[in-house]
Amino acid sequence: MSLGMSLGMRKILALSCCCADVFPEQSIVYIGGNALNLAVICAKSKEAVSVYVAGNVGTDSYGSEIKAIADKYNINRDKLIELPGETAYNLVYLTESGDRYFKEGSWSDGVYNSYRIHEEDETFLSGFDAVASTYNDSVFADLIRFGKAKQGGQPPLISMDFMEHTPIEKWREYLPSIDLFFISGKPEYFPLLQQWSREFPGIIFTATLGAQGSIAFQNGSKYQCEAVKVSEVIDTTGCGDAFQGAFIVDYLHHRDISSAMKAGSKSAAITLSHMGAIQ
Secondary structure, three states: OOHHHHHEEEEEEEEOOOOEEEEOOOOEEEOOHHHHHHHHHHHHHOEEEEEEEEEEEOOOHHHHHHHHHHHHOEOOOOOEOOOOEEEEEEEEEEOOOEEEEEOOOOOEOOHHHHOOOOOOHHHHHHHOOEEEEEEOOHHHHHHHHHHHOOHHHHHHOOOEOOOOOHHHHHHHHHHHHHOOEEEEOHHHHHHHHHHHHHHHOEEEEEEEEEOOOOEEEOOEEEEEEEEOOOOOOOOOOOHHHHHHHHHHHHHHOOOOOOHHHHHHHHHHHHHHHHOOOOO
């Protein structure tokens, strides 16, 4: 049992993308990135949490804003490293219905992509109840290695967002390292996710389905949750991060998949109702 669990406080680490979302058509910049978005959602929870964010930021104004947001929400940024150069940024475009999309060349790495987890960092990781990242993060291979080295059932839970990238079958080799599997899903994924849940007991496989809610599988059992309705979808940026952050916090405290899905749905609905991932 981790120190956080024994005291009722849950420790969560978000890795490692902190960036700026630049909306050129609206001439607006929002600070975000998968790690910072998720960390803020966790920190805003009413549950007892201690939230950390780690990664690289540059010495520019975007980096300064990222640090300011972390401080605003009492997110520990001791492992948020400032390097000479630019903070990563993304050029984000919106359809008329509020769905985001990207054009070729939208993403700029800046200093972000050089962040790594080394073997000497693994003691630090072991002090958390959950560590969250994405499949395309610079630390993906490091977390997979760390997850394989964990003893069964020991913290932290490794939460990985596979977003909406296919073919889904390619992710199977990484499953022994993961505890919480998230993907932006399609109905044709469901049989495979349910099969995997039987093959890899204990892992929670969750597919978010937009307006159709979400579905999860564990040990062959299926869980479904409706989406919380919103009057108008303003911007889908950060919606997945919001769902996952709230899911992780709720699950760490209550160990109830249905409750965690409901918390994620509520959080995603709030994010859908404003521009940018962080309000």
